[in-house]
Amino acid sequence: MYQYSEQDQRLIEERVEQYRDQTQRYLAGQIPEEEFRILRLQNGLYFQRHAPMLRVAINYGLMSSRQMRMLAKISRDYDKNYVHFTTRQNVQFNWPEMEKVPDILAELATVQMHAIQTSGSCIRSVTSDQFAGVVAGEIEDPRPWSEIIRQWAALHPEFAYLPRKFKIAVTGCEQDRAATQVHDIGVRLTKNDAGEVGFEVLVGGGLGRTPMIGKVIREFLPQQDLLSYLEAILRVYNLLGRRDNKYKARIKILVDSMGAEAFGAKVEAEWEQIRDTELKLTQAEIDRVKADFALPAYAADAASGSSYDEKLNSDQDFAVWIERNTFDHKVPGYRAVTLTLKGLLKAPGDVTDVQLDAIADLADQYNFGEVRSTHEQNLVFANINQADLYPLWQALVELDLARPVVGTINDMIVCPGLDFCSLANAETLSVSRQIQQKFDDLDYLYDLGEIKLKLSGCINACAHHHVGHIGILGVDKNGESYYQITLGGSSASDASLGKVLGKSIPRDDVASTLEKILSVFVEIREEGERFIDTVRRVGNKPFKERVYAAVN
Amino acid sequence: MPLLIDQKVVADDHWVRVDDTEQLAQLGNNPAILAWELFSQQRDELLAADGELAVAIPNDLDVVELEPLLERLSVIAVDFPSFADGRAFSQARLLRRAGFKGQIRASGDVTRDRLRFMHRCGIDAMEIAEDRFSPEMLGAFGEISVNNQGAEDDPRPIYRQ
Numbered sequence: 068m069y070q071y072s073e074q075d076q077r078l079i080e081e082r083v084e085q086y087r088d089q090t091q092r093y094l095a096g097q098i099p100e101e102e103f104r105i106l107r108l109q110n111g112l113y114f115q116r117h118a119p120m121l122r123v124a125i126n127y128g129l130m131s132s133r134q135m136r137m138l139a140k141i142s143r144d145y146d147k148n149y150v151h152f153t154t155r156q157n158v159q160f161n162w163p164e165m166e167k168v169p170d171i172l173a174e175l176a177t178v179q180m181h182a183i184q185t186s187g188s189c190i191r192s193v194t195s196d197q198f199a200g201v202v203a204g205e206i207e208d209p210r211p212w213s214e215i216i217r218q219w220a221a222l223h224p225e226f227a228y229l230p231r232k233f234k235i236a237v238t239g240c241e242q243d244r245a246a247t248q249v250h251d252i253g254v255r256l257t258k259n260d261a262g263e264v265g266f267e268v269l270v271g272g273g274l275g276r277t278p279m280i281g282k283v284i285r286e287f288l289p290q291q292d293l294l295s296y297l298e299a300i301l302r303v304y305n306l307l308g309r310r311d312n313k314y315k316a317r318i319k320i321l322v323d324s325m326g327a328e329a330f331g332a333k334v335e336a337e338w339e340q341i342r343d344t345e346l347k348l349t350q351a352e353i354d355r356v357k358a359d360f361a362l363p364a365y366a367a368d369a370a371s372g373s374s375y376d377e378k379l380n381s382d383q384d385f386a387v388w389i390e391r392n393t394f395d396h397k398v399p400g401y402r403a404v405t406l407t408l409k410g411l412l413k414a415p416g417d418v419t420d421v422q423l424d425a426i427a428d429l430a431d432q433y434n435f436g437e438v439r440s441t442h443e444q445n446l447v448f449a450n451i452n453q454a455d456l457y458p459l460w461q462a463l464v465e466l467d468l469a470r471p472v473v474g475t476i477n478d479m480i481v482c483p484g485l486d487f488c489s490l491a492n493a494e495t496l497s498v499s500r501q502i503q504q505k506f507d508d509l510d511y512l513y514d515l516g517e518i519k520l521k522l523s524g525c526i527n528a529c530a531h532h533h534v535g536h537i538g539i540l541g542v543d544k545n546g547e548s549y550y551q552i553t554l555g556g557s558s559a560s561d562a563s564l565g566k567v568l569g570k571s572i573p574r575d576d577v578a579s580t581l582e583k584i585l586s587v588f589v590e591i592r593e594e595g596e597r598f599i600d601t602v603r604r605v606g607n608k609p610f611k612e613r614v615y616a617a618v619n
Numbered sequence: 620m621p622l623l624i625d626q627k628v629v630a631d632d633h634w635v636r637v638d639d640t641e642q643l644a645q646l647g648n649n650p651a652i653l654a655w656e657l658f659s660q661q662r663d664e665l666l667a668a669d670g671e672l673a674v675a676i677p678n679d680l681d682v683v684e685l686e687p688l689l690e691r692l693s694v695i696a697v698d699f700p701s702f703a704d705g706r707a708f709s710q711a712r713l714l715r716r717a718g719f720k721g722q723i724r725a726s727g728d729v730t731r732d733r734l735r736f737m738h739r740c741g742i743d744a745m746e747i748a749e750d751r752f753s754p755e756m757l758g759a760f761g762e763i764s765v766n767n768q769g770a771e772d773d774p775r776p777i778y779r780q
């Protein structure tokens with residue numbers, strides 16, 4: 068994992084003091100409300116429905132056990148003993164006091180954490196693949212590149228006041244787990260015909276009110292040109308992006324109105340001016356950052372023990388968990404493990420301080436002291452020796468972090484909605500509980516197979532409902548929460564946007580409506596088809612007919 | 620209006636702002652920063668005349684239009700119509716890259732918490748509204764001592780420093 072240089076450390080410490088001063092000047096009445104709003108957002112602090120919310124960056128989802136213990140401590144000392152992991156791999160505190168935030172940030176800085184650019188109209192924290200570095204077939208580990216981008220973006224003097232927020236995702240793998248096609252910029256590691264590793268660059272993807280799939284503007288970007296190319300994109304956007312209407316201010320609208328080709332041509336022209344400047348990455352820098360992501364010292368004999376196979380045969384629950392919640396590792400004898408933060412009837416992504424401390428201990432014991440957060444609001448131990456899987460599973464069961472539901476309809480992504488978020492139009496947490504209760508039969512869940520269910524409490528789409536196999540969007544109808552359902556979305560390499568099924572439904576009907584949809588699926592699916600495949604084959608019609616059939 | 624130049628408060632500003640022809644007519648030989656529209660209307664006469672020239676540009680102007688004038692201009696004022704509108708950061712950088720050596724002056728909603736970014740983007744003068752000025756605001760330039768990116772103050776990114 069990346070180790071801060073002395074300058075990295077100084078930067079975040081100075082940023083804490085700068086923010087402390089900004090907070091004090093605001094409290095002293097020297098900064099107008101609207102101006103402080105933007106300053107605090109650039110440092111991750113929202114004013115929510117009940118209290119402020121502080122979003123802390125977990126860059127590309129990578130944390131150390133030490134950092135995790137700090138999150139636990141902060142949740143105890145300043146908050147209500149839990150944290151919430153978000154769909155962009157970050158973590159949120161829901162109840163800090165505004166006056167104490169500088170102290171929280173100072174504590175975070177002692178473990179190389181910060182809240183820089185986790186919100187606001189600036190370049191946000193970079194996201195990536197939770198299985199980076201450990202999956203077979205990866206072109207290259209995307210994390211060093213994510214880190215290089217993070218450093219470039221941090222307090223960039225030119226791009227702190229963009230037309231709108233700006234999100235970058237990086238993937239090193241064909242199977243896109245970073246949703247690069249629905250980001251402002253998607254960076255995908257790729258190889259050219261000469262076998263050199265570089266990047267394919269997409270722009271203009273995004274969700275929210277006007278969902279769009281990103282477009283490739285450069286098929287191959289040499290490695291050392293990464294930052295100059297990003298800088299060229301950002302400069303064009305900063306100058307030309309709309310600022311008159313916040314719903315039209317994202318780069319996707321600019322790319323769409325100019326056309327991807329014309330936008331790309333502008334970027335290329337700007338890039339020509341700067342590609343051979345000091346922005347060019349040096350090999351020494353690339354090597355320095357890469358060295359920090361060297362793989363851990365794997366046990367050479369990990370694949371040789373027999374205890375794992377014995378347990379697989381003797382313990383059915385363990386075998387199910389292995390099948391559902393663990394992932395193939397490129398090193399024989401190792402697996403990557405997902406810790407599900409989808410405890411029954413808890414808010415998806417929530418973890419208590421006790422769990423955090425326990426996870427940190429397990430990470431030290433079994434996973435080289437490392438924890439990762441995922442876009443699906445789970446956590447990952449990426450490097451588990453198979454001999455350790457059984458004791459780890461037992462410990463996770465105790466902690467309620469082993470529900471074997473990864474990839475099922477119960478592994479849903481849910482934003483906080485009306486319970487916490489001041490922008491929300493509808494409740495989300497009560498609906499996710501309703502769904503979990505309806506679909507609590509694991510055999511039925513497994514029979515349904517992979518279904519990505521995503522539930523957002525408003526059009527801002529924090530849960531990415533447009534790219535859920537089933538998407539649910541909360542809307543407000545005369546003060547009541549209603550829900551619009553879309554089918555057929557995906558954020559994987561075959562990205563697509565879901566299509567609306569029909570008119571929105573009342574809250575109490577959500578789970579029963581899903582049940583109807585899924586019963587149609589079970590009836591009409593063909594051999595080996597996942598839900599998304601069936602929807603792609605037959606469209607929304609049969610589902611719509613069942614859901615909106617006249618009651619007689 | 621308080622003015623900062625090169626991170627210091629300067630007592631008097633010899634430039635006045637001129638937005639229309641009437642003001643221009645009354646100006647005499649005083650040095651003035653001319654609104655871009657006004658300058659464009661009388662461009663040929665103004666360029667032919669002696670004396671220093673300065674313009675104030677809107678933040679949606681493509682600064683390529685200024686390139687033929689850069690040698691001739693002493694001051695270019697860039698505009699922050701709202702503190703949250705960051706277009707002028709890029710304009711300033713492009714002007715410096717095109718070789719402009721004169722003063723780039725931030726005007727509009729210019730307040731403390733953006734001064735360091737302005738400086739880094741090549742803006743060397745800042746007009747501050749009276750009610751937002753305090754001498755302590757000069758501290759803003761030194762709040763963060765680490766520059767990850769190359770910019771106009773130092774072209775070297777952190778990995779070349």
Ligand code: SF4
Nearest residue numbers: 482488491524525529
């Ligand atoms: S989708 Fe809407 S309700 Fe949900 S977290 Fe985002 S802004 Fe809030």
